Amino acid sequence: MPTFRATFLPRLVVIVIVLALAWTRVSESATxxxxxxxxxDPNVAGYVLYWGPSSGVYSSQSNVGNQSLVQVxxxxxxxxYYFVVYAYNAAGQLSLPSAEVxxxxxxxxxxxxxVSCTAPTxxxxxxxxxKVTFAPVVVGGLPPVATTCSPASGSLFPVGSTSLTCSAVDxxxxxxxxxxxxxxxxxxxxxxxxxxxxxxxSPYGDPVVxxxxxxxxxxxxxxxxxxxxVSCSLFPVGTTSLTCNVVDxxxxxxxxxxxxxxxxxxxxxxxxxxxxxx
Numbered sequence: 404m405p406t407f408r409a410t411f412l413p414r415l416v417v418i419v420i421v422l423a424l425a426w427t428r429v430s431e432s433a434t435x436x437x438x439x440x441x442x443x444d445p446n447v448a449g450y451v452l453y454w455g456p457s458s459g460v461y462s463s464q465s466n467v468g469n470q471s472l473v474q475v476x477x478x479x480x481x482x483x484y485y486f487v488v489y490a491y492n493a494a495g496q497l498s499l500p501s502a503e504v505x506x507x508x509x510x511x512x513x514x515x516x517x518v519s520c521t522a523p524t525x526x527x528x529x530x531x532x533x534k535v536t537f538a539p540v541v542v543g544g545l546p547p548v549a550t551t552c553s554p555a556s557g558s559l560f561p562v563g564s565t566s567l568t569c570s571a572v573d574x575x576x577x578x579x580x581x582x583x584x585x586x587x588x589x590x591x592x593x594x595x596x597x598x599x600x601x602x603x604x605s606p607y608g609d610p611v612v613x614x615x616x617x618x619x620x621x622x623x624x625x626x627x628x629x630x631x632x633v634s635c636s637l638f639p640v641g642t643t644s645l646t647c648n649v650v651d652x653x654x655x656x657x658x659x660x661x662x663x664x665x666x667x668x669x670x671x672x673x674x675x676x677x678x679x680x681x
Contacts (some may be wrong), residue, residue, distance in 0.1 A: 433478040433508035439488055439501065441471040446492045454486045456504065461487065478508050480545065481574065489493025500532040518571040520583035525560065528623050529653060532559035532587050537567075539581060544573030554585075594622030596649040598630075598659035603638065608638035608667045615645075617659065622651030632663075640667040 426585040437452065443607070449468045453461035454475060467473045476483060484507070487500040523537040531636040536556045541548055552569040554560070565587075570580040614635050619628050632638070648658045 410457050427629070433482075434474050435478060435484065435506045435508060436472070436474050437486060437488075437506070438472040442490055443471075444490075447490045448493045449491055451489045451491060451497065452486065453500075454484050454615045455606070456482055456484055458485045458505075461485070466670055480508055481505050514543035515577040516548050516571045516573045516579050517542050518550070518569055518579045518581050520567065520569050520581040522583050523567070523585045523586075524588070527562050527586045527591050530562055532561045533587055534558070535560045535585055535587070537585075539569040539571070541571045544571065544577065544579075545575050546573070548573045560585050560587050562587050573579040590653060591623050592621045592656050593655045594626055594646055594649045594651045595620050596628060596659050598645065598647050598661040600661050601638075601645070601663045603663070603665045604668055605640050605665050606668050608640055610639045612665050613638045613665065615663070617647045617649070619649050622649065622655065623653045624651070626651045638663045638665050640665045 419655055439450075446468075449466065450470070451464055451466050452473060452475070453464045455462040456479075465473070465475070465569060475484075475486075485503050485505055487503050489500055490498040519540045519542075521539070523535050525533050525535045527533045530579060534557055537552070538556060539550060539552065539608060548571050550569065550571045554565070554567065563586075565585045566582065567585050568580060568582045570578055572578045597618040599615050599617065601613050603611050603613045605611045610622060612635055615630070616634060617628055617630065619626060626649060628647065628649040630645060632643070632645065641664075643661065643663045645663050646658060646660050650656050
């Protein structure tokens with residue numbers, strides 16, 4: 404970085420930044436006001452102000468001309484900023500920097516936080532407690548806003564209703580809370596099965612195909628039903644025992660045992676009936 408000639412240096416090193424007490428907010432950003440001793444050296448054409456949130460690291464700068472009192476805007480709330488100032492001559496050469504000074508913007512917020520709770524729901528297939536996750540909705544407050552719930556999200560909740568309280572606290576220690584209920588439903592009722600009483604007629608006394616289907620209700624999905632013999636099997640004339648079972652996802656079983664009744668019918672002289680005497 405170029406500097407003034409040596410004959411100019413002694414008058415610049417006495418520049419001192421003095422932070423003013425004034426602090427304002429403009430367009431939702433903080434503003435600090437800075438002032439320094441103006442040099443009496445006739446070669447000084449103006450000043451350049453450098454600043455940043457870390458000591459010795461200046462990410463921003465502003466050529467303020469021949470002023471010695473400036474406002475620096477666009478700063479974040481509750482943040483430390485470090486400043487130095489350089490003088491420059493008509494050729495654009497910079498002096499050595501002033502001593503670094505620290506300024507901190509106050510912490511403010513326009514609105515206190517508010518929090519709203521949802522009403523979480525879950526289901527337990529086996530009746531045991533289940534993990535339930537949730538998150539309240541937080542609006543406003545000065546970051547960081549800490550949110551806590553009791554019981555915490557991800558806890559195990561038993562079947563039934565459990566009270567839940569959530570709270571939010573912002574950087575200014577302003578708080579808000581809400582209450583709700585976590586509802587966990589238990590397993591569905593066991594499955595039931597109702598069997599039909601299939602009947603059929605065999606015109607010629609041969610086994611015939613009988614089609615049937617049991618009626619199933621309840622149970623935890625998936626629910627599977629089967630019968631033995633199966634539907635669409637061949638059933639002989641007479642009564643055949645039938646067993647149908649249903650099993651749900653919790654291995655609960657229900658069954659029914661109807662009978663398939665196939666009645667015969669005397670031949671009318673066609674097909675495979677008895678031959679008539681000539």
